[in-house]
Amino acid sequence: MSTAALSPGADGPAAPVAGGRPLLRQVLRERRRPAVVSTLGGVVHQTCEAFVPVLIGVLVDRAIERRDAGELVLWIVVLALLFAVLTTAYRVQLLTLVGGLEHGEHDLRTALARRILAAAGIAAPPRPGAVRSDVGGSAGAQVTVAGSDARRTVDVLEAVSVGGAAIAAIVVTAAVLLATSLPLGLLVLLGTPPLLYALQLLARPLERRSGVDQARAAEAAGVATDLASGLRVLKGIGAERAGAERYRVASRRALDAAVRAGVAQNLLLGANVLISGAFLAVVAWVGGRLALDGTISIGELVAAVGLTQFLVGPLQRLAFASTLLAESRAAADRVSALLDAAPDRDDPRSADHDDAPPPRSAVALAVAPTAAGTPALDVAPGEHLGVATADPAVSTALVHLLAHRGEAPPGALRVDGAPTSDLALDAARGLVLVADHDAALFSGTVRDNVLAAAAAGLDLDAVLDASGADEAVRAIPGGLDGQVGERGRSLSGGQRQRVALARALAAAPPVLVLHEPTTAVDAVTEARIASGVRRLRDGRTTVVVATSPSLLAACDRVVLLGGDGVLAEGTHAELVEREDAYRAAVLS
Amino acid sequence: MSAPDAPVTAGRPDGGRPVATADLLPTADPREARRVVGRLVADRPVLAIASLLVLVGGAAAGLAVPPLLGLVVDIVTDDRGTGDLAVAAGLLLVAAVVQALLTGVGGQLVVRLGESVLADLRERVVGRALRIPLRRVERAGSGDLLSRIGGDVEIVSRAISATVPTIAGAGLTVGLTVIGLVVLDWRLALAALAAAPIQVFALRAYLRDAVPVYRRQRILEGERTQQLLDAFAGAPTSRALRIGGARLDRVRETSGAARDEALHGFRLLARMFPKLNGAELVGLSAVVIAGFLLVDAGTISVGTATAGALYFHRAFDPIGTLLMLVDEIQEGTTALARLVGVASIEPPEDPADPATPRDGEVVLHGVGHEHVPGHPVLHDVDLRIAPGERVALIGTTGAGKTTLARLVCGIDRPTRGAIRIGGATLDELGPSRAADTVLLVTQEVHVFAGTLGDDLRLARPDASDDELLAALCTVGAEGWVTALPEGLATVVGEGGREPTTTQAQQLALARLVLRDPLVAVLDEATAESGSAGARELERSADGALAGRTALVVAHRLTQAATADRVVVLEAGRVVEQGPHDELVAAGGPYAQLWGAWASARER
Structure with missing residues (x-):
C-alpha cells in the first residue's frame, strides 16, 4: 500500500493556495519557461506575418511597377527567408505552449485527485464563502473540476502567449506604418484602441447572453443522458412516450436558445466585419491621397492596406485571449476551492508516515460515549459482536465513529487501550476497517477488486467462500478475470456487495466492522455468508452492525442500541426470547 | 489489466459484459446518413436556399475588396486624382457594409437551419431509442445507447453549431477567391x-x-x-x-x-x-x-497584379481553417452515422386491434426460457396468479427469479410455453397496451433530473399536484416530501438533491401507483436500502400493490410471509408453492430457509 503517494509534495502544485488569482500566478511561475518561450515564439511569428503584406508592397513597388527582374528574385528570396522564420517561430510557440498546457493540466489534476483521495477527506458542508456549493459534494462535480476546470486554469498560459503575440503584432504594424508615414501610422495607432473598445463593448453583453443560451442548449443533452441512464426504470413503468415528450420539450427549448445564441454571435460577427472593413476604407482613402501627393510610394500604400487587413487577426486574437483569461480565472476559483476544501477530519499525523500497524490478531476495542449519540461499547479480543438498532441514525453515527469519519473527541475510540486519535488516519483505519454495505467497486477485474487491499498470505478461496463471492463469481462472465465495469456497474447489486465483502475480508484487519453487509443478497446466501464470516474471522475481533437475524445469530454477543445507549445485550436467541424491542427491530 | 483471453471487453467504454460487436446497435453508412440529413434540409427549402444565397452574397462582397484596393493602386499609378479615389474608398465602405449585413444575417440563417435540422434529428433518435426493446439495448450493452444519445448527439450538435458555419464561410471564401482570381486574370x-x-x-x-x-x-x-x-x-x-x-x-x-x-x-x-x-x-x-x-x-495593370497578390494573401487563413476542420468533419460524420443507425431501428408496432385484458389474472403455461441456446434457465413453469393475488417468488441467485419476472413483463419472450395476462398473450396486447397493463419496478433506482413533480409525472403527465401527493401518501412518502421546503418543486437527481435509496425507491413505487396497472412485478425492489429502509419499503410496497395482481421477487422472507402465496424456485423449476404457514408446516426447502432466517423464533 503506497500511502506515501498521498503525502503532499510528490508532484504538482503542493503548497496550499488561496483563491483563484494566486493559483493562476502559481501556474505561471511554475510554467515560466513555456510561458516565456511560447510568447516569444508568438511575437516573432506575428511580426513575420505582419511583414508579409509589407513584402507584397515592396514586390509591387520595386519589381512589378519598375519591371525589375533582379529585384523580383531578391525580394522573393527575402520572402522565402521570412516564411522560414515564420514557420519555425510558430512551431516553437505551438510546441512549448502545448507542452506547458498538457503538463500543467496533468499536474493540477493529480494535485486535485490527491486532495480528494487524501485520508482526511472533504468536509460535507463546504467552508463558508466557497465559490461552488457542491465542490465537496458529488463526484460528478469533482470530476468536472479535475477534468475540465484543471485545463481551463492552465489555459492562462495560452492567454498570455496568444495575447502577448497579438499585442506585439499590433505594435509592429503601428511601427511600420509610422515609419512609412506619420499620418497613416497615427491613424492606425489612434484608430485601433477605440475600434478594440467598441468591439469589446459590443462583445461583452452579447457573449454573456450567448453563454446563457448555450448553457440552456446543453440542458437538452443532460435530459437525454438522464433518460438513457434510467432507461430500464422508464421502460419498467411504460413511460417511453412521456420520456420522449419531455425530451422534445427540452430539445425545442434548446433550439430556441441556440437560435438566440446564434443571433448574438452573428450580430457580433457582422459588427466585426463592418468595423474592420470601414477602417480599411478609411486607410485606403488616406493612404491613396498620400500616394497621390507622392508622400508615400505605391508599395507603401499596398503595405499599408495589407497591414490594415492583417490587423484584424491580432485584434480578434487579443479579444480571444481576454475571454480565455476570464474563463481561466473562473475555473481557477473552482479548482482552488476544492484544493483548499476543509477536511472531513484533521489528519495532523499523516506526515509521520506511520505505516501499516504490526499484524495483531486479537485486539480489544473500546468506544467511549460521544456527543454524537454513540454509547459506550467494549469488544473483547477476538469477539464477534453484533450491534442491532431500531434507529438507523444510531448505527450510522457508530459506523462513522468506527470509520474515523468526521471529527471525534480524542480517545473516543481505543484499540488495546491506546486511543486511535494518536495515529495518522491511515494507520487508525488499518487497525479498524469499516466495510460499508454500499462500498464502491473500481473498474478492473473481479480479482483486482478482491485483492485491492489484500493482506499478505491471503487464502483467496477461503475469502471467496466466506463472502459468498464464489457463487457470484461463477455467474460473472469471465469469472475472477471478468470485468466489473465502471464502478462495478456490470454486476448486479448482490454480486457487487459480495465482491466488496470479499475485498474487506481479504484485507484481514485486526478489527473488521461490517455494516449491513448483506442488504442486496437473498436469504439463502445471507445465511451462508453469516456462517462463512464467522468461520473465517474466528478469533479475530469483528463487529457486525446489522438487523439481519441470520448475521446476528452467528455472533457471540449482540447489543441492542437505542438513542440513549445499550438497551439490552445477550445472544441473538436470548434477546429474541426476552426483548420485545429487539424482536421489533430484527424480526418484524 | 484485462485477461488475455477476454479481448472482447477490453477497451469497451463500459468495460462490461462481453458483447460481440455484431450485437451493437446498427450504424448507418455515411451515404445513408447524408441522405437523411439531406431530406431534413430539403424539408426547409426556403430557409436552405436563403441561407445559401445570403452567404454567397456576403462572401462575394468581401471579395470585392482586393480588386477595389487594386483600383486604388491603379488610380495612384495613373494619377487620376482624388475624386476617383473617393469613389474607390466609398465603394470599399459599401462593400464592408454589405458584407457585414449579409454575413450577420447569413450566419443567423445557417444557425437556424442547422439547429432546427439537428433538433428534428435528435428528437427522432431519442424517441426511437426509448422505444427499442430493452433486450435489444441490453444485447448491445447499455453503454452503447448512452454514448449515442449522449456523446454522439453532442458531437453532431457541435459540428452543426460551430463547424458547419465556419466551413461554409471559409469554403465560400476559398471558392470565390479562385473565381475572383479567374475573373481578374x-x-x-x-x-x-x-x-x-x-x-x-x-x-x-x-x-x-x-x-x-x-x-x-x-x-x-x-x-x-x-x-x-x-x-x-x-x-x-x-x-x-x-x-x-x-x-x-x-x-x-x-x-x-x-x-x-x-x-x-x-x-x-x-x-x-x-x-x-x-x-x-x-x-x-x-x-x-x-x-x-x-x-x-x-x-494587365499593376493594380490587377496587386489585387491578385492580395487575393491570395487573404485566402491563407480560410485554407488553414478548412484543413484543420477535416478531422472534425470526419468525426461528425461518424457520429451522425451512429445516430441515423439508431433512428433506423423499427420499434415493435402495436397490433391493429389490440386485445383488452379481461382482468389482472396472470397465467404461465409450460414456460421455459434459454438466454443462450442449450442453457435453459427456466423449465416448464406453470403458474396461475388470480386477479388481485400477491405471489412472492423465492430462491437463490441464479434460480431464475428475475428471468421469470422479465418474461411476465414482456421484456424477454419465453423460448417455450405461453404467458397470458387477463386472457390475452402479450403479442395480442401489443407493446402499448402491455405497458399499461403490466409494470415492473426493480432494485435499480433512478431519479430523473428535474423537480420531484416532473419525476412523478413521467408516469402520468396530466396528474395534478393533489394526485401526486395522493400517490406519495399511498407509498408512505408524503411525510418527507411535504417536509421539503419546496415540496414537489424540489429539484432532484443529477445536479439536485440526492434522495436516499429508500426515498428513490418510494418514488418508483409512487410512479407505479400513478400508472395504476392491473399487474405489478417487483424485482427485489426493496433490496439495497439497508434493513431498516427495507422494512419501510415493504410497507410502501404494500400500499402500492393493494388491489393489484402482484408478483414480488422477494429478498427478505418477511415479504414472503405476508404474501398470499409463496413460490420457491430452484434451478429454474418451481419446487414448492403455497401459503407461508402451509409451507413452514410442510418442512420442505422453504421451511428450512425460514428456519435459518428466524431461527430463534421457532424455539
Whole structure:
C-alpha cells in the first residue's frame, strides 16, 4: 500500500493556495519557461506575418511597377527567408505552449485527485464563502473540476502567449506604418484602441447572453443522458412516450436558445466585419491621397492596406485571449476551492508516515460515549459482536465513529487501550476497517477488486467462500478475470456487495466492522455468508452492525442500541426470547 | 489489466459484459446518413436556399475588396486624382457594409437551419431509442445507447453549431477567391494553383498520421474521465481500505497517457505547418511572378497584379481553417452515422386491434426460457396468479427469479410455453397496451433530473399536484416530501438533491401507483436500502400493490410471509408453492430457509 503517494509534495502544485488569482500566478511561475518561450515564439511569428503584406508592397513597388527582374528574385528570396522564420517561430510557440498546457493540466489534476483521495477527506458542508456549493459534494462535480476546470486554469498560459503575440503584432504594424508615414501610422495607432473598445463593448453583453443560451442548449443533452441512464426504470413503468415528450420539450427549448445564441454571435460577427472593413476604407482613402501627393510610394500604400487587413487577426486574437483569461480565472476559483476544501477530519499525523500497524490478531476495542449519540461499547479480543438498532441514525453515527469519519473527541475510540486519535488516519483505519454495505467497486477485474487491499498470505478461496463471492463469481462472465465495469456497474447489486465483502475480508484487519453487509443478497446466501464470516474471522475481533437475524445469530454477543445507549445485550436467541424491542427491530 | 483471453471487453467504454460487436446497435453508412440529413434540409427549402444565397452574397462582397484596393493602386499609378479615389474608398465602405449585413444575417440563417435540422434529428433518435426493446439495448450493452444519445448527439450538435458555419464561410471564401482570381486574370489563377499540390500532400500526411492519434486521444480522455469518476465516487471506500495511493496512481497513469498522446498529436500537427506555410510561399511567389510577367508584357495593370497578390494573401487563413476542420468533419460524420443507425431501428408496432385484458389474472403455461441456446434457465413453469393475488417468488441467485419476472413483463419472450395476462398473450396486447397493463419496478433506482413533480409525472403527465401527493401518501412518502421546503418543486437527481435509496425507491413505487396497472412485478425492489429502509419499503410496497395482481421477487422472507402465496424456485423449476404457514408446516426447502432466517423464533 503506497500511502506515501498521498503525502503532499510528490508532484504538482503542493503548497496550499488561496483563491483563484494566486493559483493562476502559481501556474505561471511554475510554467515560466513555456510561458516565456511560447510568447516569444508568438511575437516573432506575428511580426513575420505582419511583414508579409509589407513584402507584397515592396514586390509591387520595386519589381512589378519598375519591371525589375533582379529585384523580383531578391525580394522573393527575402520572402522565402521570412516564411522560414515564420514557420519555425510558430512551431516553437505551438510546441512549448502545448507542452506547458498538457503538463500543467496533468499536474493540477493529480494535485486535485490527491486532495480528494487524501485520508482526511472533504468536509460535507463546504467552508463558508466557497465559490461552488457542491465542490465537496458529488463526484460528478469533482470530476468536472479535475477534468475540465484543471485545463481551463492552465489555459492562462495560452492567454498570455496568444495575447502577448497579438499585442506585439499590433505594435509592429503601428511601427511600420509610422515609419512609412506619420499620418497613416497615427491613424492606425489612434484608430485601433477605440475600434478594440467598441468591439469589446459590443462583445461583452452579447457573449454573456450567448453563454446563457448555450448553457440552456446543453440542458437538452443532460435530459437525454438522464433518460438513457434510467432507461430500464422508464421502460419498467411504460413511460417511453412521456420520456420522449419531455425530451422534445427540452430539445425545442434548446433550439430556441441556440437560435438566440446564434443571433448574438452573428450580430457580433457582422459588427466585426463592418468595423474592420470601414477602417480599411478609411486607410485606403488616406493612404491613396498620400500616394497621390507622392508622400508615400505605391508599395507603401499596398503595405499599408495589407497591414490594415492583417490587423484584424491580432485584434480578434487579443479579444480571444481576454475571454480565455476570464474563463481561466473562473475555473481557477473552482479548482482552488476544492484544493483548499476543509477536511472531513484533521489528519495532523499523516506526515509521520506511520505505516501499516504490526499484524495483531486479537485486539480489544473500546468506544467511549460521544456527543454524537454513540454509547459506550467494549469488544473483547477476538469477539464477534453484533450491534442491532431500531434507529438507523444510531448505527450510522457508530459506523462513522468506527470509520474515523468526521471529527471525534480524542480517545473516543481505543484499540488495546491506546486511543486511535494518536495515529495518522491511515494507520487508525488499518487497525479498524469499516466495510460499508454500499462500498464502491473500481473498474478492473473481479480479482483486482478482491485483492485491492489484500493482506499478505491471503487464502483467496477461503475469502471467496466466506463472502459468498464464489457463487457470484461463477455467474460473472469471465469469472475472477471478468470485468466489473465502471464502478462495478456490470454486476448486479448482490454480486457487487459480495465482491466488496470479499475485498474487506481479504484485507484481514485486526478489527473488521461490517455494516449491513448483506442488504442486496437473498436469504439463502445471507445465511451462508453469516456462517462463512464467522468461520473465517474466528478469533479475530469483528463487529457486525446489522438487523439481519441470520448475521446476528452467528455472533457471540449482540447489543441492542437505542438513542440513549445499550438497551439490552445477550445472544441473538436470548434477546429474541426476552426483548420485545429487539424482536421489533430484527424480526418484524 | 484485462485477461488475455477476454479481448472482447477490453477497451469497451463500459468495460462490461462481453458483447460481440455484431450485437451493437446498427450504424448507418455515411451515404445513408447524408441522405437523411439531406431530406431534413430539403424539408426547409426556403430557409436552405436563403441561407445559401445570403452567404454567397456576403462572401462575394468581401471579395470585392482586393480588386477595389487594386483600383486604388491603379488610380495612384495613373494619377487620376482624388475624386476617383473617393469613389474607390466609398465603394470599399459599401462593400464592408454589405458584407457585414449579409454575413450577420447569413450566419443567423445557417444557425437556424442547422439547429432546427439537428433538433428534428435528435428528437427522432431519442424517441426511437426509448422505444427499442430493452433486450435489444441490453444485447448491445447499455453503454452503447448512452454514448449515442449522449456523446454522439453532442458531437453532431457541435459540428452543426460551430463547424458547419465556419466551413461554409471559409469554403465560400476559398471558392470565390479562385473565381475572383479567374475573373481578374486566368493566368494569375493558374499560378495560384501551384500551392494546391503541396496542400493536398500536407493534408494527406496529416489525415494519415494525426487523425488516428486524435481518435486514440479521445479514447484516452474518455478513460481518464471514467478513472476520475471511479476514483472520486469511490473515495470513501478507498479511504476506508487505505488504497487511495493506488487509485491516485491509476488517475496519474490515465491522465499521463492522455497527456502524452495529446503531445504526440501536436507534434504531428506541428509537422503540417511548414508544409502549409511552404504552400503559401510557393503560391504567393507564383502569383507575384505571374503578375510581374503579365505586367511586363503589358497584359494587365499593376493594380490587377496587386489585387491578385492580395487575393491570395487573404485566402491563407480560410485554407488553414478548412484543413484543420477535416478531422472534425470526419468525426461528425461518424457520429451522425451512429445516430441515423439508431433512428433506423423499427420499434415493435402495436397490433391493429389490440386485445383488452379481461382482468389482472396472470397465467404461465409450460414456460421455459434459454438466454443462450442449450442453457435453459427456466423449465416448464406453470403458474396461475388470480386477479388481485400477491405471489412472492423465492430462491437463490441464479434460480431464475428475475428471468421469470422479465418474461411476465414482456421484456424477454419465453423460448417455450405461453404467458397470458387477463386472457390475452402479450403479442395480442401489443407493446402499448402491455405497458399499461403490466409494470415492473426493480432494485435499480433512478431519479430523473428535474423537480420531484416532473419525476412523478413521467408516469402520468396530466396528474395534478393533489394526485401526486395522493400517490406519495399511498407509498408512505408524503411525510418527507411535504417536509421539503419546496415540496414537489424540489429539484432532484443529477445536479439536485440526492434522495436516499429508500426515498428513490418510494418514488418508483409512487410512479407505479400513478400508472395504476392491473399487474405489478417487483424485482427485489426493496433490496439495497439497508434493513431498516427495507422494512419501510415493504410497507410502501404494500400500499402500492393493494388491489393489484402482484408478483414480488422477494429478498427478505418477511415479504414472503405476508404474501398470499409463496413460490420457491430452484434451478429454474418451481419446487414448492403455497401459503407461508402451509409451507413452514410442510418442512420442505422453504421451511428450512425460514428456519435459518428466524431461527430463534421457532424455539
